[in-house]
Amino acid sequence: MTLETVSTTKAFGGVQGVYRHESRETKTPMTFSVFVPPQAGPRPVVWYLSGLTCTHANVTEKGQFQRVCAELGLIFVAPDTSPRGEGVPDDPQGAYDFGLGAGFYVDATQTPWAANYRMESYVVSELPEVVAAAFAVDMARQGLTGHSMGGHGALTLALRHPGRWASVSAFAPIASPMRCPWGEKALGGYLGPDRAAWRRHDATALIEDGARLPDLLVDQGEADGFLESQLRPELLEAACRDAGIPLTLRRQPGYDHSYYFIASFMEDHLRWHAERLG
Amino acid sequence: MTLETVSTTKAFGGVQGVYRHESRETKTPMTFSVFVPPQAGPRPVVWYLSGLTCTHANVTEKGQFQRVCAELGLIFVAPDTSPRGEGVPDDPQGAYDFGLGAGFYVDATQTPWAANYRMESYVVSELPEVVAAAFAVDMARQGLTGHSMGGHGALTLALRHPGRWASVSAFAPIASPMRCPWGEKALGGYLGPDRAAWRRHDATALIEDGARLPDLLVDQGEADGFLESQLRPELLEAACRDAGIPLTLRRQPGYDHSYYFIASFMEDHLRWHAERLG
Numbered sequence: 001m002t003l004e005t006v007s008t009t010k011a012f013g014g015v016q017g018v019y020r021h022e023s024r025e026t027k028t029p030m031t032f033s034v035f036v037p038p039q040a041g042p043r044p045v046v047w048y049l050s051g052l053t054c055t056h057a058n059v060t061e062k063g064q065f066q067r068v069c070a071e072l073g074l075i076f077v078a079p080d081t082s083p084r085g086e087g088v089p090d091d092p093q094g095a096y097d098f099g100l101g102a103g104f105y106v107d108a109t110q111t112p113w114a115a116n117y118r119m120e121s122y123v124v125s126e127l128p129e130v131v132a133a134a135f136a137v138d139m140a141r142q143g144l145t146g147h148s149m150g151g152h153g154a155l156t157l158a159l160r161h162p163g164r165w166a167s168v169s170a171f172a173p174i175a176s177p178m179r180c181p182w183g184e185k186a187l188g189g190y191l192g193p194d195r196a197a198w199r200r201h202d203a204t205a206l207i208e209d210g211a212r213l214p215d216l217l218v219d220q221g222e223a224d225g226f227l228e229s230q231l232r233p234e235l236l237e238a239a240c241r242d243a244g245i246p247l248t249l250r251r252q253p254g255y256d257h258s259y260y261f262i263a264s265f266m267e268d269h270l271r272w273h274a275e276r277l278g
Numbered sequence: 279m280t281l282e283t284v285s286t287t288k289a290f291g292g293v294q295g296v297y298r299h300e301s302r303e304t305k306t307p308m309t310f311s312v313f314v315p316p317q318a319g320p321r322p323v324v325w326y327l328s329g330l331t332c333t334h335a336n337v338t339e340k341g342q343f344q345r346v347c348a349e350l351g352l353i354f355v356a357p358d359t360s361p362r363g364e365g366v367p368d369d370p371q372g373a374y375d376f377g378l379g380a381g382f383y384v385d386a387t388q389t390p391w392a393a394n395y396r397m398e399s400y401v402v403s404e405l406p407e408v409v410a411a412a413f414a415v416d417m418a419r420q421g422l423t424g425h426s427m428g429g430h431g432a433l434t435l436a437l438r439h440p441g442r443w444a445s446v447s448a449f450a451p452i453a454s455p456m457r458c459p460w461g462e463k464a465l466g467g468y469l470g471p472d473r474a475a476w477r478r479h480d481a482t483a484l485i486e487d488g489a490r491l492p493d494l495l496v497d498q499g500e501a502d503g504f505l506e507s508q509l510r511p512e513l514l515e516a517a518c519r520d521a522g523i524p525l526t527l528r529r530q531p532g533y534d535h536s537y538y539f540i541a542s543f544m545e546d547h548l549r550w551h552a553e554r555l556g
Contacts, residue, residue, distance in 0.1 A: 009536055066541070261287075264344075
């Protein structure tokens with residue numbers, strides 16, 4: 001396994017790096033970013049899963065996490081959102097919400113997506129191996145967060161792999177992809193028409209079906225243009241209430257779906273993770 | 279005078295806006311950004327002048343100033359770096375360091391640049407009028423900063439217009455454009471071959487010729503690839519020492535010329551300005 005350094009830049013006393021490797025899961029080169037804080041020794045890590053159309057670069061450049069990670073001693077890793085490159089199939093119409101930039105953090109079972117679109121295995125298994133081999137990460141202390149499609153990813157992966165992440169949060173997550181247009185298109189495309197398979201990749205359905213988290217922080221902008229049509233936090237709220245999962249759902253007046261919203265509440269999320277990661 | 283709102287986004291309790299207007303100085307539409315903090319009433323303002331190739335967007339998205347401006351109650355304005363659009367002449371070879379994105383904060387005297395390239399008058403006079411008319415700015419309390427070419431802009435404009443800004447700082451400024459390739463090309467192009475005219479737009483020469491500032495904060499990354507060839511802070515340091523100008527020049531080990539460098543020290547600069555703006 002070879003890790004190529006694309007760039008390293010000093011930031012807030014730590015190092016913001018961008019790296020590339022050949023993925024066995026996606027069978028493509030995959031690019032990701034890692035912020036290493038100034039503190040020595042193995043450090044806890046927060047994984048950030050990005051939303052539709054994003055690469056590692058959006059949160060790395062606009063997420064404003066470096067200052068707080070440097071203070072708290074957190075490593076921060078941002079993967080890409082899909083395989084990319086020659087030979088990777090994309091949405092036939094080139095839509096933004098399926099295919100490239102829209103892997104939805106599942107392992108696809110349908111042709112032609114199954115060969116490359118293996119973002120669950122990539123995020124859960126392969127990338128952590130790569131990161132653990134190259135950085136001083138305390139793999140016993142990992143947190144998971146994400147935005148929009150990546151919020152869906154954070155919630156579903158944490159619910160599907162109990163205990164794997166000690167802290168979980170999300171920014172404006174897709175709360176129930178089975179019950180919104182983005183999710184219906186993605187889950188139908190990657191997993192096929194059987195909606196029983198979709199339930200295993202739907203945060204609200206997973207909770208309804210018995211999956212649990214110790215607790216959960218979610219921020220949602222009230223001026224988010226996708227709030228009612230795609231995100232639907234009330235579905236997650238009801239499921240958590242019925243399941244007894246302590247959900248801190250903060251509806252933030254005036255905030256939209258952008259990285260300014262994420263940046264505004266990034267510090268709160270990082271402190272949430274740091275408290276739980278010890 | 280009509281101000282067009284391109285976008286407004288809530289961030290850190292304030293509003294990050296992008297605006298456009300028809301400039302009488304450049305005879306083009308000009309785009310700029312304004313962050314308005316959550317505090318009510320007329321607020322002090324910090325002007326940020328960007329470097330080569332930048333628009334308002336670079337610092338707005340990557341400068342990480344919003345949190346601190348929201349805390350300190352500072353308005354933050356970021357102008358563009360040149361006129362743009364149909365009919366605006368550009369470097370004949372399309373080089374990045376002259377013409378579009380490279381106005382150097384002077385009023386050009388040479389053909390064909392003189393008609394549009396009036397960035398000193400735009401930044402010193404026109405844009406402040408536009409901003410004062412549209413936002414609750416306390417125009418008696420203004421600070422000026424900038425990066426690289428914009429650091430040159432901040433220093434020279436403050437030296438040329440004494441008392442206009444109550445606080446001045448710079449990130450990796452071009453300390454003496456007369457004595458570096460970027461500056462020789464720009465000043466020669468915009469102002470012609472008479473080097474006496476260049477001295478009036480060279481921070482180090484202005485100080486040598488008697489211009490003064492109350493004090494000055496400069497951060498400079500020691501791993502900045504332009505340090506020795508273009509920026510040359512030692513020239514500014516010597517001039518300030520000889521003139522008795524209190525210069526706080528911080529050489530930051532490991533930092534480069536990027537926005538990660540700027541973001542890392544943005545808070546220090548904003549606190550520097552806030553202290554002086556009261």
